[in-house]
Amino acid sequence: MAEELSNIDRIIIRYLLHEADPAEQEDLLRWLKEDINNRDYFFAFKEAWDLSKSADASAHKTGESLKRLKNQMQRPRNPRLLRFIKYAAAIILIAALGFAALIITRSVEKTGNKILYTEILTENGQKKEVTLPDGTKVWLNSGTTFKYANNYGKVNREVYLLGEAFFDVTRDETRTFIVHADEITIRVLGTSFNVNCYPDNQIVETTVISGIVSIENTNIEKGSDVVILNKLEKGTYLKDQQKMLIARNTQNETVKPLALKKLTLSNEETGYIASWKDQTLSFNNETFDEMAVKLQRWFNVTIHIEDENLKNYRYKGKFENVRSIYQVLEVVRLATPITYEYNEKTKTITIKESNLK
Secondary structure, three states: OOOOOOHHHHHHHHHHOOOOOHHHHHHHHHHHHHOHHHHHHHHHHHHHHHHHHOOOOOHHHHHHHHHHHHHHHHOOOOHHHHHHHHHHHHHHHHHHHOOOOEEEEEEEEEOOEEEEEEEEEEOOOOOEEEEOOOOOEEEEOOOEEEEEEOOOOOOOEEEEEEEEEEEEOOOOOOOOEEEEEOOEEEEEOOOEEEEEEOOOOOEEEEEEEEOOEEEEEOOOOOOOOEEEEOOOEEEEEEOOOOOEEEEEOOEEEEEOOOOEEEEEOOHHHHHHHHHHHHOEEEEEEEEHHHHHHHHHHHHOOEEEEOOHHHHHOEEEEEEEOOOOHHHHHHHHHHHOOEEEEEEOOOOEEEEEEOOOO
């Protein structure tokens, strides 16, 4: 049975995530003052944690840290520090692989053979950049699940996505890069594009930044209807319909049964869609209700809008390197008659219409 984290372990993790409340910070400070072993434990934990977040964590750094941890194991230490070695070793191993998000390796039976998959989960409030074995770079947005086989690149280049990701695909004429995104399959050779396919959304959006991609509906027999998207085009798959609307300039053509809406975008519009990977929170003529969904994932909070008419207000703007949801809400409040309250226990923000207009 896996050993559970103690209460102080949870407080340390919350502190390192900048999520510890004042009471937890006081508990941590009091615990650090109690014993030198506690301070040793904390700084060993923090060192491993910092390494796991380092984008340029090298094999040499990883090896050195593992050596230090082994030396610590050989010294007389308290049981808590020895237990920490298990956690720290896992954190350092993750850093060596280049991942700071939660990584799970799963074994799946397929045609009699076991295939190992690496699955990366980014919680709300997290983002992660991943480099695949062929050099393809993938940026994962908050609340995303991303999976690929450990033999990726040897036979094929297939990945699985639920959530949102930006892909910068290394070109390989012999192996097509394939993204399985909810009910659609996207195929490319080498290009950059954004995919938004959160399971609670009724649409799947694919936006091409450079190159060409093809999209097909996995609910239809292979080879039936395929849509080609070029640079600065966005395809919107409508889950509840079985038709395809191609919109280019003023000409519209309807093709059944694939439900995909194709739009040509400007450079500015494309910039709004992919800005999240550069830590820029963007809204492009989005309703307050749509904004709330994005803010919940970005800041890991729950938002409740009490007044229905507030949900239809629309906003356009960008927030670079925004660190607090209050920065966004204060700007919104300048243009919209709202008040808001934060419940720290439930991490819920309630937004109401203000009487002062």
